Structures are given as structure tokens and as C-alpha cells.
Amino acid sequence: MAGRVIVVTSGKGGVGKTTSTANIGTALAKNGAKVALIDTDIGLRNLDILMGLENRIVYTLIDVIEERCKLNQALVKDKKNPNLVLLAAAQTRDKSAISAEQMADICAKLKEDFDFVLVDSPAGIEQGFQNAIAGAEAAIVVTTPEMSAIRDADRIIGLLEAKEEIKSYKLVLNRVRPNMIKTNDMLSVEDVIDILSIKLLGIIPEDENIIVSTNKGEPIVNMENAKAGIAYNNVAKRIMGEDIPFMSMEAPPKLMDKIKSFFFATANS
Amino acid sequence: MLNIIIPEENLINLSDVVSADKMLFELDENIEQTPIQGKVFTVNLGNVYYTAAHINTLKTLLEEHGASINLIVATSVNTQLAAIEAGLTVSEKIPEKTLQTKAENTYETLNNQETEEIQEPTQLKITVDIDQEEASQKQEDQDPQPFETQDIDTEKMLEEFLENEINKEEAEKQNETIEIKPVSKKSYSDNTLYIKQTLRSGRTINYDGNVFIIGDCHPGSEIIASGDINVWGILSGIAHAGSKGDTTASIRALKINAIQLRIANMLSRRPDKLLIEKANKTNNFTPEEAKIENDKIQIFSYNY
Numbered sequence: 132m133a134g135r136v137i138v139v140t141s142g143k144g145g146v147g148k149t150t151s152t153a154n155i156g157t158a159l160a161k162n163g164a165k166v167a168l169i170d171t172d173i174g175l176r177n178l179d180i181l182m183g184l185e186n187r188i189v190y191t192l193i194d195v196i197e198e199r200c201k202l203n204q205a206l207v208k209d210k211k212n213p214n215l216v217l218l219a220a221a222q223t224r225d226k227s228a229i230s231a232e233q234m235a236d237i238c239a240k241l242k243e244d245f246d247f248v249l250v251d252s253p254a255g256i257e258q259g260f261q262n263a264i265a266g267a268e269a270a271i272v273v274t275t276p277e278m279s280a281i282r283d284a285d286r287i288i289g290l291l292e293a294k295e296e297i298k299s300y301k302l303v304l305n306r307v308r309p310n311m312i313k314t315n316d317m318l319s320v321e322d323v324i325d326i327l328s329i330k331l332l333g334i335i336p337e338d339e340n341i342i343v344s345t346n347k348g349e350p351i352v353n354m355e356n357a358k359a360g361i362a363y364n365n366v367a368k369r370i371m372g373e374d375i376p377f378m379s380m381e382a383p384p385k386l387m388d389k390i391k392s393f394f395f396a397t398a399n400s
Numbered sequence: 401m402l403n404i405i406i407p408e409e410n411l412i413n414l415s416d417v418v419s420a421d422k423m424l425f426e427l428d429e430n431i432e433q434t435p436i437q438g439k440v441f442t443v444n445l446g447n448v449y450y451t452a453a454h455i456n457t458l459k460t461l462l463e464e465h466g467a468s469i470n471l472i473v474a475t476s477v478n479t480q481l482a483a484i485e486a487g488l489t490v491s492e493k494i495p496e497k498t499l500q501t502k503a504e505n506t507y508e509t510l511n512n513q514e515t516e517e518i519q520e521p522t523q524l525k526i527t528v529d530i531d532q533e534e535a536s537q538k539q540e541d542q543d544p545q546p547f548e549t550q551d552i553d554t555e556k557m558l559e560e561f562l563e564n565e566i567n568k569e570e571a572e573k574q575n576e577t578i579e580i581k582p583v584s585k586k587s588y589s590d591n592t593l594y595i596k597q598t599l600r601s602g603r604t605i606n607y608d609g610n611v612f613i614i615g616d617c618h619p620g621s622e623i624i625a626s627g628d629i630n631v632w633g634i635l636s637g638i639a640h641a642g643s644k645g646d647t648t649a650s651i652r653a654l655k656i657n658a659i660q661l662r663i664a665n666m667l668s669r670r671p672d673k674l675l676i677e678k679a680n681k682t683n684n685f686t687p688e689e690a691k692i693e694n695d696k697i698q699i700f701s702y703n704y
Contacts, residue, residue: 174602185619186659186669210672222620223604348672 138267142283144254147305152251157350158367160215164246172253176220183348193221231265238266270300276318301332333366415446437466445474452482650691668697
């Protein structure tokens with residue numbers, strides 16, 4: 132079985148790389164795929180906390196590379212889904228502890244056993260980022276509709292384009308607020324795509340439940356009726372080849388608008 | 401240029417060097433002059449403060465020229481701690497072997513008592529007072545915190561073991577113990593690393609002996625000791641006592657809230673359901689002790 136290695140990256144910090152990795156990974160596994168998640172943010176690992184697997188980690192990526200354990204010993208199974216595993220980063224080391232070649236090697240090994248290998252990249256464009264993209268053949272660029280995040284995403288897309296092995300890269304637009312787009316306070320989805328000229332993979336609405344899910348260590352796709360969860364699930368389905376229409380980013384009409392439209396309607400008739 | 405390499409005594413004497421940058425410069429120059437291929441050196445760092453990064457650079461430099469370090473001699477406690485962090489053996493004095501050649505020349509009488517003292521260079525007690533002021537400040541901060549009691553089961557078990565991991569670890573440890581001779585408690589009983597500092601995420605303490613920490617151990621920190629681990633504070637990181645296979649080792653803390661506890665070749669983890677991410681910083685802790693009983697790591701409230 133030859134799976135796909137997908138790196139989740141953004142350039143800027145705090146836009147939701149790790150959240151996206153955890154949720155897309157969990158959603159892929161829920162839809163029946165075998166998924167491995169790799170945290171490459173050595174020294175500042177978070178993916179294990181989001182997945183709620185912190186207390187199960189014995190061996191890390193570094194232990195595998197330095198041959199203190201076998202690869203499958205370091206894979207931590209998810210609490211709910213046995214098809215989902217996590218390879219955690221070491222907390223007590225830094226990015227220079229591994230090289231791009233070693234990372235590519237591990238991705239190649241995992242690819243044999245899993246349908247999808249999702250690599251969570253650290254922020255920045257230094258060694259950590261280079262390691263993260265080393266074994267990848269596709270990339271998900273995460274950004275928020277803010278100029279700073281978009282500028283950084285543009286830089287990242289440039290770096291991804293320069294790397295031959297990465298054949299496709301798509302955008303996940305995170306933390307979108309329909310209300311603010313409507314009042315022209317936020318860049319719309321179309322604006323962002325115009326600026327970045329990149330294909331869209333998903334739109335994730337801003338959702339307070341994300342905070343709850345992070346603190347609980349339970350990905351939001353496992354919560355019922357959470358907007359962001361549904362959006363991430365759609366992203367996963369699109370990755371698996373299904374044709375799912377994008378979520379409507381129109382805000383539900385407010386009461387005043389309803390009354391207004393009622394009056395206009397009666398006036399026109 | 402100072403003459404710092406003494407190949408006959410296997411000694412690199414850096415005690416006359418005044419700063420860390422000078423140290424590397426001098427050493428580099430000396431290495432060019434003196435062949436050191438294949439030698440094992442005792443490095444005397446004197447009273448200058450070096451960080452772990454400096455010591456690592458020193459180590460790499462020597463390794464590049466085919467030499468290695470077997471002992472660091474330093475009088476600065478911070479340097480000693482840094483050297484331990486860099487994984488080297490540390491002493492306060494130059495060991496007897498190197499000293500005696502000197503002693504015969506300079507001092508006529510070196511009485512027996514003194515030699516006995518010098519014979520144990522690795523038995524070392526370290527006190528680190530890095531932020532004493534900050535620590536006491538913190539103590540003050542903690543006190544006025546709202547008074548809340550948390551119910552602690554007297555015998556709280558940290559859930560079932562990760563069987564696979566344990567077996568693998570066990571197998572690994574058994575291999576180790578065949579190579580290294582089994583550790584008796586006596587070998588480390590009076591060897592204690594004493595740290596007065598809060599251990600934050602990413603910090604590792606790896607010590608052959610007991611570890612005593614005054615302060616909290618935050619999640620993401622890691623303490624590995626071949627003896628006991630004592631924490632005068634809340635233990636929230638990973639603690640591994642008896643790392644060389646001593647099953648009688650134990651972990652004590654004012655509050656055990658650890659993500660994982662490991663003793664010898666056993667491992668237990670914090671239950672998923674138990675949401676004690678944040679332990680309340682009250683001032684009525686019941687000290688707790690984790691040790692192996694009935695082939696399980698169990699936590700007991702500690703009272704005499």
C-alpha cells in the first residue's frame with residue numbers, strides 16, 4: 132500500500148496548523164482510512180495534547196531516529212480509532228535534532244502501512260519547516276483571512292512550489308467569520324484566493340468549541356453539531372476524492388433584515 | 401598563549417582562562433601545537449561559569465581531534481550543573497591520580513585523610529541557588545491563593561499499564577542490566593542532585609543518584625534518576641525513578657499529578673478521565689509517594 136504524505140503548514144504561527152492536522156487526521160480515520168500523524172514541532176509539541184494522548188507517549192520521533200526504539204513502538208494509537216496513530220515529537224530537544232533526510236526516510240516507511248501520513252509542521256521557514264516538507268508529496272496550507280497570515284502563506288507557497296516533490300498544494304482558510312465578511316470588515320474567501328491564487332480545499336468557520344476541544348484533548352470532529360467539525364469532515368472527504376460543495380459563508384439573516392425585506396416585499400407588490 | 405594541555409597527566413587545565421570565548425580560542429591554538437589524538441582528558445574548568453552549550457562545544461572540539469573527556473573539574477556550581485546536563489561526569493577537585501604527581505613535587509606531606517577525600521571525586525553534592533529570590537517570591541504568591549481542598553484517595557492507582565510498552569521496556573532493561581552490573585541501593589544512596597528551581601517544559605534532569613527538587617515540575621519536564629525522586633512541589637511532568645533497574649526506588653512529591661510515572665522498568669500513566677490538568681496550589685498538601693507494590697506502581701498518601 133502506497134499512501135500519501137501530506138504536510139500541513141502555514142508560515143505564521145497560531146493560525147491552526149496543529150488543530151487542522153488533528154481534525155483532518157481524525158476525520159480521515161473516521162471515514163475509514165488508515166492515518167498516521169507526525170508532529171515535527173520538536174521542543175514545542177502540541178499535537179499530543181489536542182489528541183488527548185499526552186499521557187501515552189513513551190517514545191518519540193527522536194527515539195526512532197536515534198534508534199532507541201522501532202518505528203511501530205513509537206506510534207501511539209488513538210483512544211477511539213485504532214486506524215489512527217500519532218508519532219509525537221520530543222519535548223526536550225530542538226529542531227536541529229533531526230535532518231530532512233531522516234524525516235523523509237520515516238515518511239517513506241510510514242507510507243507503506245498507512246493511507247495518509249499527515250505531517251504537522253512548525254511555524255517558520257527554518258530547519259523545522261524544511262524537515263516537515265522533506266517527505267511530503269502534497270501540502271495543505273492553512274491561513275486565516277488576515278493580511279499578515281496571508282503574506283506568510285504566500286511565502287510558504289513560493290517555497291513549496293520550488294520543491295519538485297510536492298505535486299499539489301491546497302488552501303484551508305481557517306477562522307472565517309461570515310458576519311464580518313458581510314460588513315466588509317474581513318477579507319472574503321474570494322479575496323484570499325485572488326491574492327494567493329491557489330486551489331481551495333476547505334473553509335473553516337470560527338468556532339468557540341475549538342477551545343473546548345483543545346482543552347479536553349478531543350478533536351472537534353468528534354463533537355456533534357460543531358460547525359468547525361463539520362467543515363473539517365468535509366475537508367477530509369475532499370481529500371479522499373469526494374465532491375463536497377463548500378459551506379455557505381453567508382451569515383444567517385438578522386431579525387431587522389427580515390423585517391426590512393418583508394416591508395420591501397410588500398411595498399413592491 | 402597559555403600552555404593548557406598537559407598530555408603526560410591527561411589534563412587540560414583551563415583554570416587560568418578568564419572567559420568562555422577565550423577558552424575555545426586558547427584550546428584551539430593549543431590543540432594545533434600539541435597532538436591529542438586518542439587521549440582521554442580530565443578538564444579543569446576552574447571557577448569560570450560555562451553553559452551547557454560551551455561544554456558541548458568543548459566536547460565536540462576535542463572529539464574532532466580524536467580525544468575525549470572523562471571528567472570535568474569545576475568549582476562553579478552552575479558549570480557543574482551544565483556539565484551534568486551535557487552528560488559528563490563532574491568533580492570539584494582534580495582526582496588523586498593527576499594530583500599525586502603534582503603533590504610529590506610540591507608538597508612533601510599529603511596526609512592520609514586528605515587523599516581519602518580526594519579519592520571520591522564523583523561523589524558530589526550540588527546546591528543550586530539560581531533564583532532564590534524568585535523562589536521565595538513565588539512562595540509568597542502561593543500562600544494567599546484560595547484555600548481549596550481536593551479529595552485524594554488514599555490509594556489511588558494510576559490506571560492499567562501500557563502492557564506492550566512495559567514488556568518492551570522490560571526486555572530492553574534486562575539487556576541493559578546484563579551489561580551493566582546490577583545497581584545496589586548503596587552505590588547512589590549518598591549521591592544526590594539538589595535543585596532549587598522550577599522545572600519548566602522541555603527541561604530534562606538525568607542523574608545517576610537521587611534527585612531532590614525544591615519547586616514545581618511542570619508538564620513537559622522530565623526527571624530521570626537512578627535513585628529516588630523527591631519534589632518539594634507539584635510533580636506534573638514525567639518522572640522516572642530507579643532508571644537503572646532499582647525496583648525499590650520511589651517518587652515523592654507534595655502532589656503527584658504526573659503525566660507518567662516510571663519506576664525501574666514499569667510505567668503507569670495518568671487516567672484519561674481524571675481531569676487534573678491543573679492542580680490547585682493550596683497550602684495543605686498531603687505529600688504523596690509512588691512506589692511499586694504488588695507489581696504495580698501505586699500512589700500512597702505519605703504520613704508517618
